[in-house]
Amino acid sequence: MEHARTRKEPARHIGSYRLITRLDPSPSAGGRGGVPAPHRRFVARSTDGERTVLLSVPLPGADPARFATEAEAARHLVGPWIAPVSDLAGPGTSPWYASPYVPSLPLPVALAVHGGPLPETTVRAVCAALAEALAAAHTQGLTHAGVLPSTVLLTADGPRLSCYGAVRAAAPDGIPRTGLPGLDPGALAPEQVTGAHPRQPGDIYGLGAVLSYAATGHTLPERDELSPALRATVSACLARDAANRPTAAELTTALAPPTPHGTVLNAAGPLTPGWLPGRVIAALARQSAELLAAELPPGHSPEPPSRSVADTPRHRT
DSSP states (O other): OHHHHHHHSOTTEETTEEEEEESSOOTTSTTTTOOOOSEEEEEEEETTSSOEEEEEEEOTTOOHHHHHHHHHHGGGOOSTTBOOOOEEOOTTSOOOEEEEOOOOEEHHHHHHHHTSSOOHHHHHHHHHHHHHHHHHHHHTTOOOOOOOGGGEEEETTEEEEOOTTHHHHHSOTTSOOSSOTTOOGGGSOHHHHTTOOOOHHHHHHHHHHHHHHHHHSSSSOOGGGSOHHHHHHHHHHTOSSGGGSOOHHHHTTTTOOOBTTBOSBOTTSOBOTTSSOHHHHHHHHHHHHHHHTOOOOTTOOOOOOSSOGGGSOOOOO
16 A cells, blocks of 8 residues: 555655655666665755755665665764755655755766766765764664665765665565665675675675775775775775674774875864865756756646756766
8 A cells, every 4th residue: 555655646746845856867867877776866845945855765666664664763863974864754654754955966976977986085085974974873873774885975065875774674684685676786795685684894894885986986896996095995894704894983094094185084074175076066066056946936846857967967178
């Protein structure tokens, strides 16, 4: 019955929000940033026009009850590098959750915009920020269970980790998680692939896969593809034996040595200028301008979005 309600729900109006556009590339995007995301994510605006959010809903065929459980649990995950849950579907309705919107690109789209792997400065910043986020979660006894390239969003003021609990929501414990929609098999720890309950070392494996993807364009690199400065840290994160992986706390400074302009992350948290490449910054600026222009007056039902923010053509530079 829950699946039936999901199908009948108005396609461009979810909860109290009207959809503006997709965040992730459409299936027909021609491979542009085409790494699967575990949720369908839309930029949406409240019907009163007051708030713009990033709204997540289950993939077609996903278990809505498991999605709703993880969405509710995500409210406990907070921090400067987390996309927080600010609103949830009500009981007995099709599940969704919302986070405050800031211009952002999923990591695979950022690589597509940049034209290939990201600079080492960016990879270091992603490591420091996400390791800090995971360390805070792990200290609270939480496991994110959704650290995948597509769940990392790049914004002008730092990365954001989204899609809390995606691995748990994808399948019950004990069921192999191979071939499931939205999960990148190269980013899943071996114990998660076989159906084990996601635990904190699995987050570290996911972080290693994210760093590898950012630096090389795929989650399981050949040894020589990684620079010497990244190789030891990424390889340790991707250890097949969970006991051999570092902790999140150990990783917060692993790739953040002093630079000519200070550390990648300063004591107050913001990243230093220059951590994002120019084409990614330009894409974020275009996204912001396009969405500011997408006025949705109360009572207006917009046309279905013809493309996602991620599908926007890149200007030549």
